[in-house]
Amino acid sequence: MERPARTGWLEWFADPAGTGFANSLLAFRSLLLVHGAVRVWDLARVGGHPLHLAIAGILTLAAVASVSRRFGRPAVFAGVWAVFVEVAVTHGPANHVYLELLLLGLFALLDPERDDEAVLLTCALRWMVVLLLFWAGLQKVLYGTYFRAEFLCWMIAQRPPFAQALGFLLPADELARLAAAGAQAVGSGPYRTDSVLLIAASNSVWIAELALPALLISRRTRMVGTWLAAAFVLSIQLVAREAMFGLLYSQLVLMVLPGRGFRRIAPVYAAAYAYLAGHLLGLVPAEWILKRGAL
Amino acid sequence: MKRRIVIAFLLLFAVWPAVHRSLVAGWDVNPWKLAGWAMYARPHFPPELRLYVLRGGGERPIARFTPWEQTLADELVERRYTLGELASSDDLARALLERTRGEGVAIELRTRFLDPDTAHIGERVERRELRR
Numbered sequence: 001m002e003r004p005a006r007t008g009w010l011e012w013f014a015d016p017a018g019t020g021f022a023n024s025l026l027a028f029r030s031l032l033l034v035h036g037a038v039r040v041w042d043l044a045r046v047g048g049h050p051l052h053l054a055i056a057g058i059l060t061l062a063a064v065a066s067v068s069r070r071f072g073r074p075a076v077f078a079g080v081w082a083v084f085v086e087v088a089v090t091h092g093p094a095n096h097v098y099l100e101l102l103l104l105g106l107f108a109l110l111d112p113e114r115d116d117e118a119v120l121l122t123c124a125l126r127w128m129v130v131l132l133l134f135w136a137g138l139q140k141v142l143y144g145t146y147f148r149a150e151f152l153c154w155m156i157a158q159r160p161p162f163a164q165a166l167g168f169l170l171p172a173d174e175l176a177r178l179a180a181a182g183a184q185a186v187g188s189g190p191y192r193t194d195s196v197l198l199i200a201a202s203n204s205v206w207i208a209e210l211a212l213p214a215l216l217i218s219r220r221t222r223m224v225g226t227w228l229a230a231a232f233v234l235s236i237q238l239v240a241r242e243a244m245f246g247l248l249y250s251q252l253v254l255m256v257l258p259g260r261g262f263r264r265i266a267p268v269y270a271a272a273y274a275y276l277a278g279h280l281l282g283l284v285p286a287e288w289i290l291k292r293g294a295l
Numbered sequence: 296m297k298r299r300i301v302i303a304f305l306l307l308f309a310v311w312p313a314v315h316r317s318l319v320a321g322w323d324v325n326p327w328k329l330a331g332w333a334m335y336a337r338p339h340f341p342p343e344l345r346l347y348v349l350r351g352g353g354e355r356p357i358a359r360f361t362p363w364e365q366t367l368a369d370e371l372v373e374r375r376y377t378l379g380e381l382a383s384s385d386d387l388a389r390a391l392l393e394r395t396r397g398e399g400v401a402i403e404l405r406t407r408f409l410d411p412d413t414a415h416i417g418e419r420v421e422r423r424e425l426r427r
Contacts, residue, residue: 010302091370092377098330106304110297117297124301128308132332135312139333142316143326144411146336154338154409184340186407189415240335 012217013126014119019259021122025112027266028125028255029072032103032248033063033079034273039097039244040086041280049089058082073111080104096245102128103252125255130213132249133229137209149202153191158183161291165239169197208232216256226256243289247272323379323406323419340407342375344368346387349424350397357391357400364390375404380421388425399426 007014015021037059044052059082065075083101087093106124110117145151155162156170157178167175174193181188193199212232215225230253237246251269254262279286315331318324326333346368347354360368367387374382384402391400401424410417 010298010305091373092325092328095328095330095332095334102308102330106301109300120298120301124305127305131305131309135332136334136336139312139316139326139331139336143333143337145409148414150409150411150414151335151337153414155335183338184407184416186416186418189409190413191409191416192414 010123010127011119013123013256015122015258017115020263021259022112022115022118023260024255024257024262024266025107025118025121026069026072027263028251029076029107029112030063030066031251031266031269031273032100032107033059033066033075034270035244035248035251036079036083036100036104037063038273038276038280039100040082041277045280049086051085051089055082055086069113072113073108076104076107080108094245096242096248099132099248099252103248122255125252126216129229129253129256130216132252133209133216134213137206140206140209146202146206147199148192149195149198150191152198152202153178153193154183157181157188157191159291161241162239166198166201169201170195205236222256223258226253229253229256238289241289241291243276243286243291246289318379318381322381324381325377325379328377338409339376342372343405344372344375345403345405346391347401347403348391348395348397349399349401349426354401357395361390361394364394371402375406384423388423392425392427399424401425 037056040052040056040059043049044056058078062075062079062082065071066079080101083097083104087097087101090097103125106121110121110124112118112121140146140151143151145154152162152166156166156175157163163175163179170178170193174195178191181191183191209232212225212229215221216229218225230250233250233253234246237243237249240246247269251262254265257265275284276286278284279290312331312333315324315326315329315333318329319326319331319333325339326337327335327339346357348357364387367390371382371384371387384404388400388402391402401422403423404421406419406421407416408419409415
């Protein structure tokens with residue numbers, strides 16, 4: 001198998017030619033549009049901006065059209081325009097909306113069905129994974145709220161899902177103290193613990209976020225690094241009940257899998273979005289993966 | 296050409312979180328927003344807005360608002376939550392100054408934060424006065 005002719009730092013993440021990664025890109029492209037459609041239907045459902053209904057409709061049509069090779073590119077253009085309008089009319093959208101916009105922008109710029117552009121696109125997505133993980137870890141170090149589990153203590157105090165997921169790492173009296181603190185009042189606290197287990201868990205978050213990019217960059221450890229990163233991202237987002245960020249972020253991470261790797265996993269994500277769509281229609285419960293009941 | 300665009304994009308993607316970090320440090324921009332990838336790195340609380348009329352050397356809280364002032368106040372709180380001190384309160388200050396009688400108006404924004412030194416919730420007060 002040959003590597004692409006152009007080999008700068010950008011192509012460090014290129015797959016050997018002929019391994020079929022265009023199939024993974026096409027699957028991810030469709031899932032991105034499905035992701036946007038499900039997310040914005042939820043906003044329209046809870047009465048967000050009046051434009052949400054139109055944006056959700058456009059993203060749904062784009063998601064359907066993207067399955068066809070003929071309409072795939074126009075579908076992405078429509079999708080990137082729709083999400084851009086959404087970002088423009090929303091006060092401070094969530095970071096995963098920006099991520100979605102950036103990813104759709106890359107798909108609008110580069111055609112996965114052209115070999116040279118597919119290489120560029122694959123490499124860009126993989127560098128984004130490395131940078132995202134690295135910065136998420138470094139920001140936690142810079143803000144300094146993970147060394148003695150300050151942030152996790154505060155989250156345990158203010159969000160019951162965090163207390164449910166991490167409470168077992170704290171002595172019962174410490175957990176009760178945090179639950180009583182309320183997390184909002186001026187002067188409340190201290191949001192800090194002596195529990196070695198919670199401190200270890202807290203520090204393991206930023207350490208993992210800084211270490212995983214190194215595993216992804218090295219070709220020898222890339223495969224194991226990808227699975228570890230996907231498991232890490234999904235478990236963190238499950239604790240936080242950030243279903244949409246978790247789905248998007250983990251898909252991006254799994255785009256590091258070589259060749260058709262992501263294409264093989266794509267049906268799992270399609271099923272996850274179908275489940276969330278079922279939740280929007282009131283058919284299935286999804287509170288166990290959602291923050292405050294919304295996507 | 297597209298390769299250059301991708302490289303420029305990735306460089307920007309790599310540098311932006313550092314810029315974002317300085318915006319948070321300098322202007323209290325929301326670390327959870329604007330693609331700085333600092334979600335779950337620090338709590339960020341919605342601000343509390345208090346408005347006063349300055350009269351006779353003292354001040355009185357403004358209790359009633361016109362619908363327009365209410366809209367401006369709600370927008371200021373939303374913008375302040377995301378953009379920090381980069382959010383301007385000029386429109387609201389002017390609207391209040393126009394309607395109220397007195398020497399001026401004061402806009403007070405109270406924001407809470409998790410103090411990393413004490414691990415307690417602290418409060419910061421920003422106050423701006425606009426006089427006739």
